[in-house]
Amino acid sequence: MDGPRMTKWAVWAFTIALSLSACGQKEEAATGTTTGEVTVRIGQVSPLTGPQAHLGKDNDNGARLALDEINATGVTLGGKKVKFVLVSEDDQADPRIATIVADKLIDRRVAGVIGHLNSGTSIPASKRYHEAGIPQISPSATAIAYTAQGFNTTYRVMTNDLQQGRVLGEYAVKKLGTQRIAIIDDRTAYGQGLADEVEKAAKAAGGTIVAREFTTDRSTDFLAILTSIKARKPDLVFYGGMDAQGAPMVKQLHSLGIKAKFLGGDGVQTFEFLKLAAVDAEGVTASSPGLPLDSMPGGKEFREKFTAKYGVIQNYAPYAYDAAMTLVEAMKKADSAEPAKYLAELPRIQRAGVTGPIGFDERGDIRGGAITLYQVKNGKWEVLETVMGGAGQK
Amino acid sequence: MDILTQQLINGLVLGSIYALVALGYTMVYGILELINFAHGEVTMFGAMICLAVIGAFAGSGADMHGAIIVLFGLLAAIAVCVGLGFVIERVAYRPLRRAPRLAALITAIGVSIVLQNLAMLIWGKQYISFPPLLPLVRYEFGGAVITNLQIFIMILSCLLMAGLLLLIKRTRLGRAMRATAQAQDIAGLMGINVNTIISLTFIIGAALAAIAGVMVSAYYGLAHYYMGFMLGLKAFTAAVLGGIGNIAGAMLGGLLLGVIESLGAGYIGTLTGGFLGSHYQDVFAFFVLILVLVIRPSGLLGERVVERA
Structure with missing residues (x-):
């Protein structure tokens, strides 16, 4: 290939990339300011590619379903109408990528994180969220070590x-x-x-x-x-x-x-x-x-809602749904989406989730799991x- | 003893699959001195196409014997992969044939990423299971078990490899390929259409890869979009082990690598007293690669080539 042609291509590619990224920024700015409502970003992390992608997508859909429902009913925090936006990231079930993705979410100022899916990724990421003071509820990390680190930001809705x-x-x-x-x-x-x-x-x-x-x-x-x-x-x-x-x-x-x-x-x-x-x-x-889906208090209803939208439930979707609901519940109690304010409400939370009663012990583990x-x-x-x-x- | 026999069987079956894929690497290297990193992805496409065809047959409710459906899937996989091999060479490598070798190598990695993502877009990210179309029969002898599928994989691989050796050593086409490998320009002067020969090399490699892909997915019962990566890397190791560019070397390297991996994973725990576990299975392949590169860079059957780069 000759030199000038290469250069031309490179310039083209660069221009396209630049204009694309400009578009992305514009869009992001728009969600924050337009209709007078406040946008609150909630992070969701799971492997969206690789051998566990089906489980990752399941968690993503569970959390999405919860936020869609919350947005449909409408939530007002601190006198302002709030729109929740799910920021989903892919950690590829890889502990190294998990921390990179965690930093990315912290930079995007998410108010809370649902995830990660795996224990191996939740544990290294939890340190980053803890340092940033961002509450994290994992739907499916079950390793004992996850909540044994003494972090006040680390919770899970599944038995360990x-x-x-x-x-x-x-x-x-x-x-x-x-x-x-x-x-x-x-x-x-x-x-x-x-x-x-x-x-x-x-x-x-x-x-x-x-x-x-x-x-x-x-x-x-x-x-x-x-x-x-x-x-x-x-x-x-x-x-x-x-x-x-x-x-x-x-x-x-x-x-x-x-x-x-x-x-x-x-x-x-x-x-x-x-x-x-x-x-x-x-x-x-x-x-x-946990309980089998059909024995969960809200299991049947959840299955109907979920399958109508996303198809078959793999495993953890109801837990991701409950994790999202619990985060928002704590925000409502504190009347704020500021992590520093609503974090204090999480240990006191007591609500009926679709997977069962949700309440945490002093470590952040769920009480009375089955x-x-x-x-x-x-x-x-x-x-x-x-x-x-x-x-x-x- | 029965355990050793079993491990050898496991290793030989795995090795014959590695060997088939390794042939594609070694043939292309022999002619172009290019490591076609997209070759593993061609294998993956073979598996995916076969599964798509099988899925279509199952969906149509046609009442046919399982083996015939798999045969159709295999033929479709070969056809698509042959096309893919041809297009890859035409689009990605031919324009760079006179470019520095590094450019072609980077392109190969690029093609591999493109194919992987293409497969992810077409078939999704999840594992696709190979339907149980082939009745599994187990034969026991001396405590070891071998299945009809394992026997079939080994026999078919051997036949294909023997066929390829015959093609290269005994036919006009084979002679043209060898001539092109030795000196492209001179071969061209002798009336060999070098472009056609290179295309054919890619096509034959891709067909073997397609068959290997179908074998892997039938053997393990599943396929997914990135299965080609590790398989390709292992096959490449096998090709280097045997001496890259050497056809018989690729076969030997593949079989050896399969056996080494199998024995390694089976015995490492006991040998190291639990210090290294069987999850180091994949490490063996690359450990062998490093050893070969250090001790005998030209591979087991490779000839010493004067460095030209």
Whole structure:
């Protein structure tokens, strides 16, 4: 290619890029000032690309539904009509990108954050939000470490892994009657944390951990680790991780002729898992914090509203919805969207969410969470039982 | 012992897929000295097209044997990927053939990103599952298990590789390809249409990639828009391991890499006493790449080439 032509192209590209960015700025300025109403930005962070994009989009839609409803009814804070705008960011489920995205939201002066989806991303990001004094409610981060940092800005509306792991470990030994347990996790804060708790609980209940193997949250080939697990003759394989790995894992488990049962946490208990694992999903057991959607106080109504707009619910959408509703509720109580003012209301919040009663303990964990166990029967997640628990404290 | 056999089977199946993809890298490198980083994405397109066709058949409610539907999907994938390979070479690489090699390399990365995003726009970001059309049969021997799909993947890969070797060593076209690889200008003077040969090289590589893509998605039961990235990187490693530019080297490198990865992931935990876990599986591929580059830069079967850059 000759020189002058290149230069011309470069100039063109630069001009277009510049005019595009100018457009973007104009639009942003407009939302703030026009109709006399105040715009309040709420951040939402989840993986919107990559293997967990379906879950990320689910959270995004849940939060969006909440803000749309709030905008439709209209909220007045400090005498001014408020319009809530959701600023959704993609952290790719990557802890490094999570902090970059957190800084971006802080720069855009969001009043609060719904997210992140994963524990591994919520934990590093929570430090940034804490330093900026911005309240954060995660719909789905369940790692114990998330609320154990002593931050007054860090909340979650889902039961943590301590309790979930305890229930899973006990259930494996006592109810499923398995003794030789192999544990695999994806080395994320969530997968590792949950697997550790399952290991402890299963040992305490009298089970033996025959193998502990690891994978990553981007893998699809588990034949090598499953083969080495096979040699230890487990009667149960527990996977601490997400559906995109859980589904091929259970397929490969069956193709190797391993007869062990398969158990997973909430990362596996999704609609996507059923789709990906298809016939191999049959008989898989998994837990999820909270009540089954249809037993939630507002579950049926939520399902109707959500599916009409966005289609099938993956997993955490009701929690993202509740997180958004809770943030706005605290703002209403404080009559302000200033983080410094409404933050004080969050510990005192007491409201009926679609997922159940929402109230926080001194760490920011939800009070009185439940854990529900599901099993795949005829291609559907059927509820086995719901275990009620305390606040899941150490 | 049965565990070792099982790990070897796992490794050989994985390795034969790597080998098929690695051939595409090595053929293009042999002729153009270009690392076609978009090749992994062509593999991904193969898988995606096949799944789209299978999905369309399932949607139409046609009553056909699963294997026939998959065959249609495979043929469609090959057709589209062949077109894609041709277009990529024509649009992205041919204008840069006389440009510095770095320009072509950066373009290759660009094409790879474009294709990945294109696939994301067309098929979305989520995983797409491979419907259970092929009945899975397990054969057990000596404690190890091999499935009909694994056998099929290995046999088809071997046949394709043997066919490719024959094509290159025994036919006029193969001779023209070898001549072009040795000296483009002289080959042109001898009456070989260099442009056609280069196009054909891309087309053959893309067809093999399409088949590999379908195999991967059928084997793991799923496909997604960025599956080509890691697969491409591994296959590239395999090509370098065997000696990039060398056809037999790519095959050997692919199979070796598959086995190394499998054994590595299977035994690292016990060997290091739990210090390094099996999640270091992917690290093996790149560890091997570094070792090869340090100890034998020309690869296992590669010949020493005088650096021309």
